[in-house]
Amino acid sequence: MTMNEASARVGVDRLRGFIRAALCRLGMPDDDASTAAALMAEADLQGSDGHGIIRMPQYARRSRAGGLNLHPAIRVLQERPGMALIDGDNGMGHVVMTRAAELAIAKARVAGMAWVGVRMSNHAGPASLYARKPLVHDMIGLYFAVGNANHLPPWGGIETLLSTNPIAVAIPARRNTPIVLDMATTVAAYGKVKAKAQRGEMMPEGWMIDRQGNALTDPRRADEGFLLPIGGYKGYGLALIVGLLAGTLNDAAMGKNVIDFNRDDTSATNTGQAIVAIDIAAFGDPDAFKDRVDNLIDDLRGSRRMPNVDRIWLPGEQSSARRLENSKAGIPIPASLRQNLDALADDLRIERLN
Amino acid sequence: MTMNEASARVGVDRLRGFIRAALCRLGMPDDDASTAAALMAEADLQGSDGHGIIRMPQYARRSRAGGLNLHPAIRVLQERPGMALIDGDNGMGHVVMTRAAELAIAKARVAGMAWVGVRMSNHAGPASLYARKPLVHDMIGLYFAVGNANHLPPWGGIETLLSTNPIAVAIPARRNTPIVLDMATTVAAYGKVKAKAQRGEMMPEGWMIDRQGNALTDPRRADEGFLLPIGGYKGYGLALIVGLLAGTLNDAAMGKNVIDFNRDDTSATNTGQAIVAIDIAAFGDPDAFKDRVDNLIDDLRGSRRMPNVDRIWLPGEQSSARRLENSKAGIPIPASLRQNLDALADDLRIERLN
Numbered sequence: 001m002t003m004n005e006a007s008a009r010v011g012v013d014r015l016r017g018f019i020r021a022a023l024c025r026l027g028m029p030d031d032d033a034s035t036a037a038a039l040m041a042e043a044d045l046q047g048s049d050g051h052g053i054i055r056m057p058q059y060a061r062r063s064r065a066g067g068l069n070l071h072p073a074i075r076v077l078q079e080r081p082g083m084a085l086i087d088g089d090n091g092m093g094h095v096v097m098t099r100a101a102e103l104a105i106a107k108a109r110v111a112g113m114a115w116v117g118v119r120m121s122n123h124a125g126p127a128s129l130y131a132r133k134p135l136v137h138d139m140i141g142l143y144f145a146v147g148n149a150n151h152l153p154p155w156g157g158i159e160t161l162l163s164t165n166p167i168a169v170a171i172p173a174r175r176n177t178p179i180v181l182d183m184a185t186t187v188a189a190y191g192k193v194k195a196k197a198q199r200g201e202m203m204p205e206g207w208m209i210d211r212q213g214n215a216l217t218d219p220r221r222a223d224e225g226f227l228l229p230i231g232g233y234k235g236y237g238l239a240l241i242v243g244l245l246a247g248t249l250n251d252a253a254m255g256k257n258v259i260d261f262n263r264d265d266t267s268a269t270n271t272g273q274a275i276v277a278i279d280i281a282a283f284g285d286p287d288a289f290k291d292r293v294d295n296l297i298d299d300l301r302g303s304r305r306m307p308n309v310d311r312i313w314l315p316g317e318q319s320s321a322r323r324l325e326n327s328k329a330g331i332p333i334p335a336s337l338r339q340n341l342d343a344l345a346d347d348l349r350i351e352r353l354n
Numbered sequence: 355m356t357m358n359e360a361s362a363r364v365g366v367d368r369l370r371g372f373i374r375a376a377l378c379r380l381g382m383p384d385d386d387a388s389t390a391a392a393l394m395a396e397a398d399l400q401g402s403d404g405h406g407i408i409r410m411p412q413y414a415r416r417s418r419a420g421g422l423n424l425h426p427a428i429r430v431l432q433e434r435p436g437m438a439l440i441d442g443d444n445g446m447g448h449v450v451m452t453r454a455a456e457l458a459i460a461k462a463r464v465a466g467m468a469w470v471g472v473r474m475s476n477h478a479g480p481a482s483l484y485a486r487k488p489l490v491h492d493m494i495g496l497y498f499a500v501g502n503a504n505h506l507p508p509w510g511g512i513e514t515l516l517s518t519n520p521i522a523v524a525i526p527a528r529r530n531t532p533i534v535l536d537m538a539t540t541v542a543a544y545g546k547v548k549a550k551a552q553r554g555e556m557m558p559e560g561w562m563i564d565r566q567g568n569a570l571t572d573p574r575r576a577d578e579g580f581l582l583p584i585g586g587y588k589g590y591g592l593a594l595i596v597g598l599l600a601g602t603l604n605d606a607a608m609g610k611n612v613i614d615f616n617r618d619d620t621s622a623t624n625t626g627q628a629i630v631a632i633d634i635a636a637f638g639d640p641d642a643f644k645d646r647v648d649n650l651i652d653d654l655r656g657s658r659r660m661p662n663v664d665r666i667w668l669p670g671e672q673s674s675a676r677r678l679e680n681s682k683a684g685i686p687i688p689a690s691l692r693q694n695l696d697a698l699a700d701d702l703r704i705e706r707l708n
Contacts, residue, residue, distance in 0.1 A: 080466030080636045082436030112434030113469045117637060140603070154654045156663035161654055169595045179598065181591040213660045230585025237535040237669040240654075241523045244533065248646050249494070249637055255650045282434045283471060283603055292602050296609045300508045300515055300594075306567045309510035315591040 008338070009330030010353060015053055016041035018341070018353045022056055025348045026063045028070045028092070036094040039129055044331045047322035048126035048182075050191045054337055055123070057344050058262075059092070065265035068092060068122060074099050077119075082111040085250060086118045090268045093124030097273055101133040101141075104277040108139055112282030117250040121271040123148045123261060127168035128182035128319065134277040135172050138286040142276035143168040144246040146254055148261040148269055151190050151227050155236040158211050160226060161255050164189060165242035170316070172280075174290035176297045180316025185239040186227040193219050193227075247272035362692070363684030364707060369407055370395035372695070372707040376410055379702045380417045382424040382446070390448040393483050398685045401676035402480035402536075404545045408691055409477070411698050412616075413446070419619035422446060422476060428453050431473075436465040439604060440472045444622045447478025451627055455487040455495075458631040462493055466636030471604040475625040477502045477615060481522035482536035482673065488631040489526045492640040496630035497522040500601040500608055502615040502623055505544050505581050509590040512565050514580060515609050518543060519596035524670070526634075528644035530651045534670025539593040540581040547573050547581075601626035 020037035024030060044052030062068045072091030076084050084103050088096035100116045107114030124130065127143045134141035147163025154161060164184035171179045188207040196203050197219035208216040208225045216225040229235025247254030252272025259269040280286040301312050326332075333341075338353065345352040374391035378384060398406030416422045426445030430438050438457050442450030454470045461468030478484065481497045488495035501517025508515060518538035525533045542561040550557050551573035562570040562579045570579040583589025601608030606626025613623045634640040655666050680686075687695075692707070699706040 078466075078637055080464070080633075082462070082465030082467045083632075083636050085637050108436070110434070111436030111465055112432075113436045113467075115467045115632065140599070154657060154666045157654070157657045157659050157666050159657040161657055169599075171595070171598050179594070181595050183585070183588045183591060187585055211660065213662075230588050231537070231541055233667075233669075234537045234584050237537060240533070240669065241525070241535050244525050244647065244650075245494070245523075248650060249632070249634070249643065251638060251642075251646070254646075255653050278437075278469065278603070279434075280603070282437050283432055283439050284605060288605075289603065292605070292608075293598065296598070296602060299609050300511070303508060303511045303513040303515055305511050306565065308567075312508045312511050313587075315587075315594065 007332040007334040010333050011330045012041050012045050012327060014353060015044060015331055018345070018350075019053055019056055021350045022060060022344065022348055025350050026060055026070060032070075032092070032095045035098050036092050039094040039098070039125055042129060043125045045323050045326050046126075046128070046319040047326070048128070048319070049331075050189075051125040052331075053333075053341065055125070057340050060344060060348070062261070062265045067264070067266045067268065072096070076103070082107065082114050084114070084116045086116060088118055088121035088271075090120050090122065093122040093271060093273070096121040097124045097130050097275065100273070101130050101275050101277075104275045105134050105137050105139060108134070108277035108279045109137070113276065113278045115274060115276045117246070118273045119250040119252040119270060120268065121252070121273055122269055123271065124273060126182060127166040128170065128180050128316070130273075130275050131168035131170040131182065132178070132180060133275075135170055135178055137277075138172065138280050140172070140278040140280060141168075141170040142278075143273070144242045145273040146243050146247040146252060146258065146271060147184075148259070148271060149190075150258050150260070152186060152229060152236070152239055153226050154240075155229070155233040158226070162236070162239045162243060163258060164227065165239045165246065167238070167242055171293060172286075172290055173293040173297060174287065175294045176314070177320035178316060179293065179297070179314055180319065182316070182319075185235045185242065186229055187235075188227060190227065193222050197222065246274045250274070361686040361688040364687050365684045366395050366399050366681065368707060369398060369685055372699075372704075373407055373410055375704045376414060376698065376702055379704050380414055380424060386424075386446070386449045389452050390446050393448045393452070393479055396483060397479045399677050399680050400480075400482070400673040401680070402482070402673070403685075404543075405479040406685075407687075407695065409479070411694050414698060414702070416615070416619045421618070421620045421622065426450070430457070436461065436468050438468070438470045440470060442472055442475035442625075444474050444476065447476040447625060447627070450475040451478045451484050451629065454627070455484050455629050455631075458629045459488050459491050459493060462488070462631035462633045463491070467630065467632045469628060469630045471600070472627045473604040473606040473624060474622065475606070475627055476623055477625065478627060480536060481520040482524065482534050482670070484627075484629050485522035485524040485536070486532070486534060487629075489524050489532055491631075492526065492634050494526070494632040494634060495522075495524040496632075497628070498596045498600040499627040500597050500606060500612065500625060501538075502613070502625060503544075504612050504614070506540060506583060506590070506593055507580050508594075509583070509587040512580070516590070516593045516597060517612060518581065519593045519600065521592070521596055525647060526640075526644055527647040527651060528641065529648045530668070531674035532670060533647065533651070533668055534673060536670070536673075539589045539596065540583055541589075542581060544581065547576050551576065600628045604628070
């Protein structure tokens with residue numbers, strides 16, 4: 001968590017068990033609840049704590065309001081050797097995307113690579129979870145998604161018609177932890193703005209601008225402006241392209257059709273996502289590839305640094321370190337989150353997280 | 355051209371004919387010379403003038419120095435329904451990538467999508483040329499490449515181990531020109547820095563930093579610093595991932611193995627590129643898809659703007675406008691470029707561009 005407050009650590013097994021119990025009590029079938037709970041706990045484990053158990057109260061609210069289908073009939077709508085299009089039937093994103101990732105991996109094993117698009121899905125947590133899935137099969141994973149709230153106008157505009165549509169790519173190494181890029185197409189994620197506001201801090205220039213195009217640095221005024229895309233018009237272009245590939249191609253929500261899932265608990269979000277699996281063995285020997293990745297990592301990590309730079313990081317390296325730390329020491333649960341989870345537990349009549 | 359100097363316009367047919375004659379005289383077979391000349395002229399037509407006929411003297415120099423194979427035996431090394439890996443045998447990038455794009459399109463027609471990687475290729479001009487190739491087949495095109503000179507250190511580092519590895523994506527519309535994103539993963543391309551130096555102008559902050567990490571705004575001091583990646587560490591991550599997908603996966607040059615093709619005319623660059631074709635018909639009716647793209651374009655273009663913003667552009671819209679203008683009026687050839695081309699013509703004993 002980004003806030004400075006007391007937090008106690010909880011083992012990942014207990015975290016997973018709590019989420020599973022909550023989802024089952026809401027009415028989700030056991031298998032799906034296990035799948036979703038494992039992925040949500042994995043998010044907390046790797047430090048993506050804005051996408052883990054903290055979302056459970058929101059998922060519960062949406063589920064009870066009828067905005068989430070706990071018994072989806074997930075169907076393959078279109079299929080060819082190198083692709084498939086899946087209808088998630090408004091199921092939980094974690095469950096729909098797990099099915100999509102499994103299909104992409106199975107198809108890539110034969111076709112060498114496969115692209116599986118999804119419509120009628122929902123928020124699925126951090127992008128890296130799905131990009132990472134092909135790794136254990138010696139495959140490269142790519143993941144694209146349409147975000148679940150629009151915070152970004154087109155370049156020069158003031159209407160938020162685009163989301164911070166994320167891109168994730170995971171590439172295996174042999175001696176090193178995998179390279180995992182997981183990035184929003186904006187300079188700062190919206191959660192970082194909220195955290196600054198809670199701490200009473202100002203934002204650096206470059207995170208947001210106001211409706212006149214001037215720098216906006218007071219996070220309490222966030223409603224008066226917009227997130228800035230990375231590289232200006234380039235990030236706008238990237239957010240648009242990701243939305244077209246993960247949303248429009250699948251006939252999922254994009255642009256003005258995106259539902260703000262923080263404000264609307266009942267409408268189907270028709271979230272669009274896409275996963276690509278590339279079988280490294282189709283290109284050559286996987287171990288030889290991973291050795292080349294390792295050598296590149298060594299070259300980058302061992303290269304000369306600027307003054308006051310302690311080390312050069314590879315994408316995903318900090319998440320891997322966090323994962324190791326949290327596996328041993330438990331996952332930090334801040335007091336305010338625990339209060340929310342206790343209230344949810346009491347409400348659902350399940351055991352509190354302890 | 356970015357320089358303020360006299361320029362006369364030349365019809366695209368004459369431009370293409372000149373390049374073709376030069377390549378033939380250097381020893382390239384007729385068919386390949388036609389292919390490469392058409393693509394180089396196309397680059398100038400769409401305003402990518404840093405990648406068009408201006409490169410002809412450099413290609414000629416490399417060809418004569420033995421650094422470019424004019425009679426490559428381009429081979430498919432690996433193949434599955436959804437992918438292929440091609441060895442370009444150190445042929446001209448335009449020729450190798452044309453073969454790769456054709457194969458990707460043919461495979462995508464069956465598999466729904468296909469990824470074709472390339473090794474032992476060379477500089478192939480603007481990325482958008484290849485991303486655009488699937489468009490006429492109602493397909494989406496994606497293109498990744500390892501740049502031909504390293505200008506980017508890892509985030510926090512001072513050794514330029516990465517290039518400005520470009521990404522291009524082309525998506526068709528029906529009423530509108532296609533959406534075509536073509537971007538380097540740095541804030542400014544290196545050519546823009548050179549242009550600022552030539553005009554005696556300072557660069558804005560954010561383009562480059564020096565070895566201490568401070569803003570570098572004097573383009574005459576460019577050698578003392580580095581280009582900045584878009585979104586800081588995010589752009590570093592993107593450049594790295596593009597290099598891994600287009601270079602390392604194909605066993606092409608990446609990292610310290612990249613040859614600076616401006617300084618070395620003899621070593622094979624082993625350039626890595628990748629093209630992806632996605633058959634829209636595999637996902638659903640292509641016209642329905644293109645209508646959704648058109649509606650999105652209308653929404654973005656028609657949305658409210660910041661003060662002093664005349665219009666909202668879509669990626670690729672300005673290139674399409676430039677293409678139309680240059681098709682009618684001819685392509686501007688600045689006096690300094692004409693001098694270089696005249697010298698080349700005299701040297702090769704072909705007719706001057708007129």
